[in-house]
Amino acid sequence: MKAIHYLLSVLLLAGNALLAQDSSHQTQIRDIYDTALTSGKSYAWLEHLSNQIGGRLSGSLEAERAVSWGEEELKALALDAVRLQSVMVPKWVRGNFEYANIETSPGNTINVPICALGGSIATPSVGIRAQVVEVQNFEDLNALGREKVAGKIVFYNRPMDAKLINTFQAYSGAVNQRSRGATMAAKLGAVGVIVRSMNLRLDDYPHTGAMNYGDLPLRQRIPAAAISTNGAELLSSMLKLNPNLQFFFKQNCKNYPDVPSHNVIGELKGSEQPEKIIVVGGHLDSWDLGDGAHDDGAGIVQSMEVLRIFKAMGYQPKHTIRVVLFMNEENGMRGGKAYAAAAKKNNEQHVFALESDAGGFTPRGFSFDCSPAQFQQILSWKKYFEPYQIFEFSQGGSGADIGPLKDGKVVLSGLRPDSQRYFDHHHAATDTFEAINKRELELGAAAMTSLVYLVDQLGF
Amino acid sequence: MKAIHYLLSVLLLAGNALLAQDSSHQTQIRDIYDTALTSGKSYAWLEHLSNQIGGRLSGSLEAERAVSWGEEELKALALDAVRLQSVMVPKWVRGNFEYANIETSPGNTINVPICALGGSIATPSVGIRAQVVEVQNFEDLNALGREKVAGKIVFYNRPMDAKLINTFQAYSGAVNQRSRGATMAAKLGAVGVIVRSMNLRLDDYPHTGAMNYGDLPLRQRIPAAAISTNGAELLSSMLKLNPNLQFFFKQNCKNYPDVPSHNVIGELKGSEQPEKIIVVGGHLDSWDLGDGAHDDGAGIVQSMEVLRIFKAMGYQPKHTIRVVLFMNEENGMRGGKAYAAAAKKNNEQHVFALESDAGGFTPRGFSFDCSPAQFQQILSWKKYFEPYQIFEFSQGGSGADIGPLKDGKVVLSGLRPDSQRYFDHHHAATDTFEAINKRELELGAAAMTSLVYLVDQLGF
Numbered sequence: 001m002k003a004i005h006y007l008l009s010v011l012l013l014a015g016n017a018l019l020a021q022d023s024s025h026q027t028q029i030r031d032i033y034d035t036a037l038t039s040g041k042s043y044a045w046l047e048h049l050s051n052q053i054g055g056r057l058s059g060s061l062e063a064e065r066a067v068s069w070g071e072e073e074l075k076a077l078a079l080d081a082v083r084l085q086s087v088m089v090p091k092w093v094r095g096n097f098e099y100a101n102i103e104t105s106p107g108n109t110i111n112v113p114i115c116a117l118g119g120s121i122a123t124p125s126v127g128i129r130a131q132v133v134e135v136q137n138f139e140d141l142n143a144l145g146r147e148k149v150a151g152k153i154v155f156y157n158r159p160m161d162a163k164l165i166n167t168f169q170a171y172s173g174a175v176n177q178r179s180r181g182a183t184m185a186a187k188l189g190a191v192g193v194i195v196r197s198m199n200l201r202l203d204d205y206p207h208t209g210a211m212n213y214g215d216l217p218l219r220q221r222i223p224a225a226a227i228s229t230n231g232a233e234l235l236s237s238m239l240k241l242n243p244n245l246q247f248f249f250k251q252n253c254k255n256y257p258d259v260p261s262h263n264v265i266g267e268l269k270g271s272e273q274p275e276k277i278i279v280v281g282g283h284l285d286s287w288d289l290g291d292g293a294h295d296d297g298a299g300i301v302q303s304m305e306v307l308r309i310f311k312a313m314g315y316q317p318k319h320t321i322r323v324v325l326f327m328n329e330e331n332g333m334r335g336g337k338a339y340a341a342a343a344k345k346n347n348e349q350h351v352f353a354l355e356s357d358a359g360g361f362t363p364r365g366f367s368f369d370c371s372p373a374q375f376q377q378i379l380s381w382k383k384y385f386e387p388y389q390i391f392e393f394s395q396g397g398s399g400a401d402i403g404p405l406k407d408g409k410v411v412l413s414g415l416r417p418d419s420q421r422y423f424d425h426h427h428a429a430t431d432t433f434e435a436i437n438k439r440e441l442e443l444g445a446a447a448m449t450s451l452v453y454l455v456d457q458l459g460f
Numbered sequence: 461m462k463a464i465h466y467l468l469s470v471l472l473l474a475g476n477a478l479l480a481q482d483s484s485h486q487t488q489i490r491d492i493y494d495t496a497l498t499s500g501k502s503y504a505w506l507e508h509l510s511n512q513i514g515g516r517l518s519g520s521l522e523a524e525r526a527v528s529w530g531e532e533e534l535k536a537l538a539l540d541a542v543r544l545q546s547v548m549v550p551k552w553v554r555g556n557f558e559y560a561n562i563e564t565s566p567g568n569t570i571n572v573p574i575c576a577l578g579g580s581i582a583t584p585s586v587g588i589r590a591q592v593v594e595v596q597n598f599e600d601l602n603a604l605g606r607e608k609v610a611g612k613i614v615f616y617n618r619p620m621d622a623k624l625i626n627t628f629q630a631y632s633g634a635v636n637q638r639s640r641g642a643t644m645a646a647k648l649g650a651v652g653v654i655v656r657s658m659n660l661r662l663d664d665y666p667h668t669g670a671m672n673y674g675d676l677p678l679r680q681r682i683p684a685a686a687i688s689t690n691g692a693e694l695l696s697s698m699l700k701l702n703p704n705l706q707f708f709f710k711q712n713c714k715n716y717p718d719v720p721s722h723n724v725i726g727e728l729k730g731s732e733q734p735e736k737i738i739v740v741g742g743h744l745d746s747w748d749l750g751d752g753a754h755d756d757g758a759g760i761v762q763s764m765e766v767l768r769i770f771k772a773m774g775y776q777p778k779h780t781i782r783v784v785l786f787m788n789e790e791n792g793m794r795g796g797k798a799y800a801a802a803a804k805k806n807n808e809q810h811v812f813a814l815e816s817d818a819g820g821f822t823p824r825g826f827s828f829d830c831s832p833a834q835f836q837q838i839l840s841w842k843k844y845f846e847p848y849q850i851f852e853f854s855q856g857g858s859g860a861d862i863g864p865l866k867d868g869k870v871v872l873s874g875l876r877p878d879s880q881r882y883f884d885h886h887h888a889a890t891d892t893f894e895a896i897n898k899r900e901l902e903l904g905a906a907a908m909t910s911l912v913y914l915v916d917q918l919g920f
Binding site: 165166200362364387388389391421424438443 | 623660661847851878884898899903
């Protein structure tokens, strides 16, 4: 009987200790949210990055200004270390004109908004004028064959699927037209490609993004541009009326040799296990049409905010916590690859990496690339997030920049904000600071900080 | 043995039947979403209501136009019945000037954006110039007492609490300054009140909204206006520098006698239990500063869309499904009260009422005002919504217009969209169609239609 009493007492004490620990984590997370929502710095940082620096494509002056700014701001946080990590990046420059029209009848034209795709070659200086073949996918294209494609402009017009609730799935289902469309069309003798913008909305903004020619010989390469969704609808209608209409476009973008740039890295040294590293990051480069506020200025300032909040709260992490502002996610991923290569070379032990690169909208959850056992552990933390309206913990991808860290041990994660508005802005002139809501941005930063806190305290 | 075999077979068949039913509901809900996202009408309807009709305060010409438009559009859906329900509504008119400044030193003034609160009286035609006392709440005010308040303008400056994740809670915690501030201040001899706008963001837009004088005698009433959040911050700073500064404001709004208006009602007759009624609705009136796209144009078109989707799918509801476009939610609730009174008088049996009046943003869930047993039944339907990223089913309020239907039997529910951006727009010039995202609006309509479908099929 005494033994049972003793056992019960022990269990009761253990239970109480667990409850006390739960409650302590709840309190810390409440503090994290209060700090983010009442004295957060992410919004002011993003205002500067978006409006004072602007679009910052790899290899541009703006990208280098962003590197300097990131380094300075991290130094101002009095972290334990701030450094730059060298990396060579591609340099593609849009040039000073992009222009297109539809010739509906001889001498009558309608201008349509286009932009060169990142990595594309220029048109001849007089532009390209040719007939158009409209296709939905590569199967359509190959079915047409060289005979019907040679000498023409291929117009890829498969819309993102509006029925998919997660808009990133709709993006995945459409983006091969942009990334590989030129190569596929060139192989059949096309002279150029026009791609419907990756945008669920009908509007007048062309959306750029990376394309590449793979191993296509230089002389076979053809220029590629995106057309706004309204422009794509118009062109498609016009083609139904007149399949022989002429389309004209010109652009003078250019690829240059690689140039040096940097990842920016700051860290708080772990007090108990400094050799175990937790990374939080986003990408510092952006496309050049907007100011890159959502893609991925938001991820940059949210990641910086994680460390700032810990400092502001006086929280001493057990693990080393590192913020990485990755360079060149958009058109090369050189920063992410260089970071992972250096980590491997230096035998660094990464236990967790979290990326924010899906926009600064209301956070809905996280995605995790990890083992089933690790995911079960993570699911036990859901209760800490429910008061903050975060309910979605899924297994899946994480972020492009942290992907190269994958080694079968490190847990990778991506912040998953509400995705409905993201592709209205993604890679377009509409990706601007005005499209950011301060609270949504701050809630994302708080969610990230809370997850990093839990990993630091409880896992893995 | 045979009996057991038989029993097992029966159970198995029953289990299969349940699974088949589950799967049928899943298919129907998938169809509802596909219809809303690919051929929805809510966005086009809202464009018309917002841009062609505009702000539609009760008693205004625009409100009457909205009634005619609603009636016509519902008739075009070929419902089983469409009718108008008469209701007398208040008529308050903003007038043609609203103006305020801070006199920081003799002869030096800074203009600040204000707007009259709905229901307020005008200032004298020459305006009101007086010293200001700043308070956070009624306790502050009463502590100052008549001696320090008489002859002054009372400036209510308690911000919405940024720490609250649900912004409607933050609104609830601040709105008594707007609704009752004038009455409380008038009782201590104040000459006017200026109220910080109900807005979590710092910007230059004053937000109007209802106030009332309760039973305060006419001659004691004082004018009340809202000041933008930036204006409130400025005034507060200036008062710290010079507590004796003079504030000036004038406005010529006016209350008129009640005028006739209407609720608009459309219905699909139930095929099995036509006497049992399901209501879905929003409010047709709006404030006058913006075009009322979020508050509550969104709720109106989403509610209309529920019936349109059922028609488009050829779905025959078992219960009678009624859409009600309520008049006068903003400053009188006369439409909601009249609808409930008529329902009671006619012995109508309402089983479920759903309101959308929290903006056209991404739907996150529903709130239910019902018994614990009913809520348990509703929770068993959560699985149907999870593929659509809807996770939040809570007990609580529903909507102002359907509130008067409450009788201990009817289940009341409110759509709960993401709330972070709502108060950037609420009751201000920023509540415009441009702030609406088509997909978010459509997802809300699909969620509402799905919930109504499940109630029609399964409960209560």
